[in-house]
Amino acid sequence: MKLDNTVSAVITGGASGLGAATARRLASHGVKVALFDLDVERGEALAKELGGVFCQANVSSSTEVDAAFAKARAAHGQERILVNCAGVGGGAKTVSRDKQTGEIKEYPLENFERIVQINLIGTFRCITKSAAGMLTLPVLEDGDRGAIVNTASVAAEDGQIGQVAYTASKAGIVGMTLTIARDLSSEAIRVNTILPGIFDTPLLGRAAEHVKAGLAAAVPFPKRLGVAEEFAQLAETMITCGYLNGEDVRLDGAIRMQPR
Numbered sequence: 001m002k003l004d005n006t007v008s009a010v011i012t013g014g015a016s017g018l019g020a021a022t023a024r025r026l027a028s029h030g031v032k033v034a035l036f037d038l039d040v041e042r043g044e045a046l047a048k049e050l051g052g053v054f055c056q057a058n059v060s061s062s063t064e065v066d067a068a069f070a071k072a073r074a075a076h077g078q079e080r081i082l083v084n085c086a087g088v089g090g091g092a093k094t095v096s097r098d099k100q101t102g103e104i105k106e107y108p109l110e111n112f113e114r115i116v117q118i119n120l121i122g123t124f125r126c127i128t129k130s131a132a133g134m135l136t137l138p139v140l141e142d143g144d145r146g147a148i149v150n151t152a153s154v155a156a157e158d159g160q161i162g163q164v165a166y167t168a169s170k171a172g173i174v175g176m177t178l179t180i181a182r183d184l185s186s187e188a189i190r191v192n193t194i195l196p197g198i199f200d201t202p203l204l205g206r207a208a209e210h211v212k213a214g215l216a217a218a219v220p221f222p223k224r225l226g227v228a229e230e231f232a233q234l235a236e237t238m239i240t241c242g243y244l245n246g247e248d249v250r251l252d253g254a255i256r257m258q259p260r
Contacts, residue, residue, distance in 0.1 A: 001080065001144040001239055003029035009081035010072055012036040012059055012126055015043035017201035018151060019085035021228030022235045023050060026081070034072030034079070036065075036086065036126075052076075059086045059122030060114075069129055078137055082130040083149045083235055087119045087169075089203065091162035112165040119169035123150055127180060127191070134189055145188035147239045150177065151231075152195045154250055158257035170195075174248045181246035190245040192238040197252025199226040219253040226251065 001007070009026050013019035014035030023033045023046065033052035037043040040056055047054035053075040055068035072079065096105050127148055134146035152173040159167030173193055181191040198204070198215045204225070207215075216224045234251055238244055 001140065001142060001147050001242070003031050003236070003240060005030035005032065007081060008032040008034065008072070008076035008079045009083065010034045010036060010069070010079045010126075010130060011083045011085060012057075012122075013084075013086035013151075015039040015046055015054075017085070017203065018196065018199065018228050018231045019083065020046055021232040022083050022085065022149075023052065025229070025232040025236055026083075026239075027052065031081070032076040034068075034076060036068050036072075058118075059126055060117040062125060065125055065129060069133065073133065078133050079130060080134060080137065080140075080144075080146045081148075081239055082126060082146070083151075084123045084126055085151045086122060086126075087151060088115055089166050090115055091166070092164075093162050094164050107164065112168075115165040116169045116172070119166070120172040123173055124176065131184055131187075131189055135187055139188045142242055143188060144190065144242055146190070148180075148184075148189065148191045149235045149238050150191070150193040152193050152248065154195050154197045154252050154255065154257055156195055156248075157250075160257050161260045177248050178246040185245070190238075190242070192244055192246070193248045194231060194234055194238070195248060195250045195252070196231055197226055197250070197255045199228060199231065201228060218258075219255045222253055224253075226253065 009031050011019045011023045014023045015037035027033050027050040035043050035054050036057045043054040055071045057064040057068035092107050139145045153170040155167045156170040156174045177193040
């Protein structure tokens, strides 16, 4: 797919981090971008910078997602590109024992459900609504009608202690990528997923410098944290390379996460 001002894109989680970098990269080619996010201040500021549109939306709400797509399409027309970056984390063991009292605690099920609702079901919700809209568009000369990029995590394959809900949600995204690509193959819509490793994003920004340095040292090469622009670069490749479909690609400097 050629990137220019005849194409529009929706980026969920687009106000910061991986989503913001992807929005900037697409906009640099003239693509009209719509940012879905909960952070109104950042989202509106970035949309203004890029000449795009901000749509406040919680991806776990069909009502809010429908309204966001309606706003984006009113501004830019039907999108041909969807990049799913919205997501949350959260950690706790499946069961744990208090070191002081010996009390046994179960994982809070409501937390598990919240993470899966946002990361996995929210991703699928946006895919179905975007793909349904893409079906109304003609196929381009290069053979593409649309392209979808999802964000999983290396945790999908190397989930660490305390990451059970996050791992389950991201493994679900990996697991559904090929099936969705096959579902949409007859409609000329490609679907791929990126599995980022340890990236220097606002989510990690709260960590102390020595913690980030330790994480960087664990990466085989290059021995540093990933930067959001590298994620955006791979997302662009997945969008523009017409033969790339149904793939789950790690972007991690060859790291394999240890149990903790």
